[in-house]
Amino acid sequence: MLWNASAINGYAIEASDGRLGTVSDLLFEDTSWIIRWLVVDSGNWLPGREVLLPLSALGQPDSAQRRFPVKLTMQQVKDSPHIRTDRPVSRQTESHLYDYYGWDPYWSGRYFPRGGGTATPFPLSGLKPRGHVRTDAQPDEGDPHLRSAAAVTGYHIVATDGEIGHVEDFLVDDAGWTIRYVAVDTRNWWPGKKVLISPHAVRVIDWADRLMHLGIDRRRIKDSPAYDSSVTIERAYEERLHNYYGWPGYWV
Numbered sequence: 001m002l003w004n005a006s007a008i009n010g011y012a013i014e015a016s017d018g019r020l021g022t023v024s025d026l027l028f029e030d031t032s033w034i035i036r037w038l039v040v041d042s043g044n045w046l047p048g049r050e051v052l053l054p055l056s057a058l059g060q061p062d063s064a065q066r067r068f069p070v071k072l073t074m075q076q077v078k079d080s081p082h083i084r085t086d087r088p089v090s091r092q093t094e095s096h097l098y099d100y101y102g103w104d105p106y107w108s109g110r111y112f113p114r115g116g117g118t119a120t121p122f123p124l125s126g127l128k129p130r131g132h133v134r135t136d137a138q139p140d141e142g143d144p145h146l147r148s149a150a151a152v153t154g155y156h157i158v159a160t161d162g163e164i165g166h167v168e169d170f171l172v173d174d175a176g177w178t179i180r181y182v183a184v185d186t187r188n189w190w191p192g193k194k195v196l197i198s199p200h201a202v203r204v205i206d207w208a209d210r211l212m213h214l215g216i217d218r219r220r221i222k223d224s225p226a227y228d229s230s231v232t233i234e235r236a237y238e239e240r241l242h243n244y245y246g247w248p249g250y251w252v
Helices: 076-080 091-101 216-220 233-245
Strands: 002-004 014-015 018-029 034-041 050-054 066-070 145-146 157-159 162-174 178-185 194-197 202-206 211-214
Touching: 002 178, 014 076, 018 050, 018 076, 018 162, 034 145, 034 178, 034 202, 050 091, 162 194, 162 216
Parallel strands: 014 066, 157 211
Antiparallel strands: 002 162, 014 018, 018 034, 018 145, 034 050, 157 162, 162 178, 178 194, 202 211
């Protein structure tokens, strides 16, 4: 199932013995486009503190109740290492969290945690955007590839021949917690039209200037199938979109 990342914000996080707080952000890795952490605002329970939860901890999301069950207790989360979400999350901080919860880190390459917490292999080929100079983080530095979905929302989209719109949202597949599409609002060029862009088309993300560069031109984007955010995406639409651009289907 595809979820709008913005719609996940505000979901309640339910531990086995009580409510932990609500989702305030998603952190994704820009080399694989996989969601790595949920940022949870603990509200009045732990005033002034946000916590990071690994995807390994999540149970099946309940869209009707707008909640995520997690396989943790409130005490476990309370005793977890403190983090500063107003700063880039360091690999050292991530390591401390994984050590604390007793899971292998995602960079070990041994498994990818799915929504139900099952460890299964996951191929990353074909999803790596070009243009990054560094390949990894030093232990005490912010991970250069771990990004906030909330922060990237609003970045300007630049086609090969100029700007075309801005990032409105991300569509996330809960089968592997991978970003499948970037939702782009092109209203400054074609009023009312929104389109979906696969990470396959992203060449460079310029974090300093808040730009996302694509490897396709504006006419190609303009003529692509329109996206209606109020309608559930069907596989037929995805196939038409992927066939138009020549992208491989992630579902194959």
